[in-house]
Amino acid sequence: MRKMIRTGIIGLAAMFALAGCGSGDPLDSGESSATGKGEPIVIGSQDYYSSEIISEVYAQALEAEGYSVDRQFRIGQREVYVPELESGDIDLFPEYTGPLLQYWEPDTEARLSDDVYESLKKAAPDGLRVLEQSPATDQDSYTVTKEFAERWGVETIDDLAKVTEPMTMGANSEAEERPNGPKGLKETYGVDVGFTPIEDSGGPLTVKALNDGSIQLAIIYTADPTIAQNKLVSIKDTEGLFLASHVVPLASDNVDQGAEDVINKVSAAMQPEDLLNMNRRSVADQLPASEIAREWLRKADLG
Amino acid sequence: MSLFLDALQWLAEPTHWSGANGIGTRLGEHVFITLLVVVVAAVIALPVGIAVGHTGRGRTLVVGVLGAARAVPTLGLLTLLGLWLGIGLKAPVIALIILAIPSLLAGAYAGVESANRTVVDAARAVGMSEGQLIRRVELALGAPVIIGGVRAAVLQVIATATLAAYTADVGLGRYLFAGLKTRDYAQMLAGAILVAVLAVLAEILLAMWQRRARRKASPAARERQDSELSGNGSQV
Numbered sequence: 001m002r003k004m005i006r007t008g009i010i011g012l013a014a015m016f017a018l019a020g021c022g023s024g025d026p027l028d029s030g031e032s033s034a035t036g037k038g039e040p041i042v043i044g045s046q047d048y049y050s051s052e053i054i055s056e057v058y059a060q061a062l063e064a065e066g067y068s069v070d071r072q073f074r075i076g077q078r079e080v081y082v083p084e085l086e087s088g089d090i091d092l093f094p095e096y097t098g099p100l101l102q103y104w105e106p107d108t109e110a111r112l113s114d115d116v117y118e119s120l121k122k123a124a125p126d127g128l129r130v131l132e133q134s135p136a137t138d139q140d141s142y143t144v145t146k147e148f149a150e151r152w153g154v155e156t157i158d159d160l161a162k163v164t165e166p167m168t169m170g171a172n173s174e175a176e177e178r179p180n181g182p183k184g185l186k187e188t189y190g191v192d193v194g195f196t197p198i199e200d201s202g203g204p205l206t207v208k209a210l211n212d213g214s215i216q217l218a219i220i221y222t223a224d225p226t227i228a229q230n231k232l233v234s235i236k237d238t239e240g241l242f243l244a245s246h247v248v249p250l251a252s253d254n255v256d257q258g259a260e261d262v263i264n265k266v267s268a269a270m271q272p273e274d275l276l277n278m279n280r281r282s283v284a285d286q287l288p289a290s291e292i293a294r295e296w297l298r299k300a301d302l303g
Numbered sequence: 304m305s306l307f308l309d310a311l312q313w314l315a316e317p318t319h320w321s322g323a324n325g326i327g328t329r330l331g332e333h334v335f336i337t338l339l340v341v342v343v344a345a346v347i348a349l350p351v352g353i354a355v356g357h358t359g360r361g362r363t364l365v366v367g368v369l370g371a372a373r374a375v376p377t378l379g380l381l382t383l384l385g386l387w388l389g390i391g392l393k394a395p396v397i398a399l400i401i402l403a404i405p406s407l408l409a410g411a412y413a414g415v416e417s418a419n420r421t422v423v424d425a426a427r428a429v430g431m432s433e434g435q436l437i438r439r440v441e442l443a444l445g446a447p448v449i450i451g452g453v454r455a456a457v458l459q460v461i462a463t464a465t466l467a468a469y470t471a472d473v474g475l476g477r478y479l480f481a482g483l484k485t486r487d488y489a490q491m492l493a494g495a496i497l498v499a500v501l502a503v504l505a506e507i508l509l510a511m512w513q514r515r516a517r518r519k520a521s522p523a524a525r526e527r528q529d530s531e532l533s534g535n536g537s538q539v
Contacts, residue, residue, distance in 0.1 A: 170390065171476065174484035183497070198390055199469045199480050205385045209470075212389040 040068040044090040054094035055292035091254040098243025111240025134267035136275040138223035139245030141234035144184035156236040170215035173197040309489035344403035352411020395467040403456040410452015414445025446516035
């Protein structure tokens with residue numbers, strides 16, 4: 001019994017340790033710059049490398065304009081950090097329109113980009129506001145191999161109806177019950193697929209399974225550089241099964257008009273390809289977020 | 304505590320017991336994987352362990368390799384194997400076999416080695432061949448320790464076989480992952496309880512087997528051995 005518990009604990013610890021691994025130096029994110037106007041703006045980020053990069057872009061853009069910032073990166077999931085924003089401990093946070101709207105309004109009907117953004121503006125509680133949404137998106141998508149797409153002429157999710165072979169979807173186990181899994185696919189598009197769990201959130205095991213043909217459909221983030229690297233294609237979601245998910249800054253009243261203008265300029269300049277490129281610099285080249293952010297700001301002429 | 308009650312309630316729900324994702328199916332899959340892994344690992348580990356214990360050769364090498372093998376993190380190994388073999392059962396089964404081998408191998412060589420040397424020499428003196436010596440003397444005397452190795456391996460495999468659900472639609476680990484990701488902690492705890500119950504049942508069965516082997520190995524010392532047994536489960 002003791003042995004079993006020990007094995008279990010070690011297994012769990014290993015799981016969390018592995019899940020927590022990522023690129024980027026955790027020591028890099030604690031510093032705050034002392035110069036600038038008034039109280040520092042506290043910037044947070046999700047525990048997701050791409051979110052950390054965007055936060056770092058905000059931080060450096062603000063610093064370039066003389067604001068002082070306090071970096072509180074890699075905080076965790078929405079359930080943890082949104083209350084901190086609401087209580088005023090964090091001032092600025094890069095968010096994603098769809099998932100954030102669903103956090104505040106789980107039953108929202110909005111799916112397409114502008115609807116989601118408008119609803120989000122109304123859903124934000126007092127003391128918090130969303131700034132301009134960026135063209136850059138990072139959302140779940142059904143992904144297939146290029147070969148599969150060409151063989152069956154699949155460009156949109158509707159086209160899956162043309163596939164006569166049985167298909168299996170591979171994704172984290174939560175997808176099995178969620179609206180973006182096989183159930184939602186059946187309801188919204190009338191397409192039947194099987195399901196197999198692959199618990200690496202669209203990571204290398206999922207890509208391998210796609211390439212092996214063990215699964216035909218996977219749920220992978222559109223801004224994931226592995227899509228391009230592995231000749232995969234995200235198929236179009238014409239019915240809005242997945243919520244539009246644009247990068248959008250969530251700000252508290254501590255973010256003044258000047259800072260808002262700086263961040264809005266950054267959001268407007270950040271294109272989907274830019275986000276993809278920055279993610280690639282992190283995943284493929286293992287560069288720290290600060291360097292990736294500096295590089296992009298210089299290129300976009302904002303740093 | 305209420306979480307624990309929720310988990311029990313989850314377990315009591317009849318709809319959770321039937322179907323392809325039902326507890327019956329998942330338990331069956333879990334037991335099947337465990338048996339498969341332990342049998343394959345035993346076929347690999349026991350002959351090697353017995354040879355090492357009997358001849359005393361290669362002991363340093365085996366101890367060193369076992370020490371290293373015990374430190375291999377199974378989830379890491381599973382991911383690596385998965386990237387090589389693809390998803391499905393192959394990768395978790397191989398990773399679990401590698402998890403089970405050290406305990407089995409250590410039990411085998413320690414068991415054979417533990418056979419009283421005077422008895423072994425006496426057996427040799429009465430003209431037993433090396434094969435007879437191993438079968439009739441060393442294995443018989445070492446059986447309790449060897450079974451101790453099996454006990455340790457089975458427990459580790461039952462607990463860790465939950466990882467099979469990382470890349471396959473198999474086993475009790477499905478409840479753990481699904482519960483964890485959807486914050487359905489009642490389901491997650493229910494899965495953990497099922498794994499624990501399965502482990503305890505296996506432990507009881509193997510302990511009984513071990514006790515029988517111990518009585519057979521040294522009938523004279525029955526009393527002493529029995530009292531020792533209670534605290535001396537899977538140590539090898």
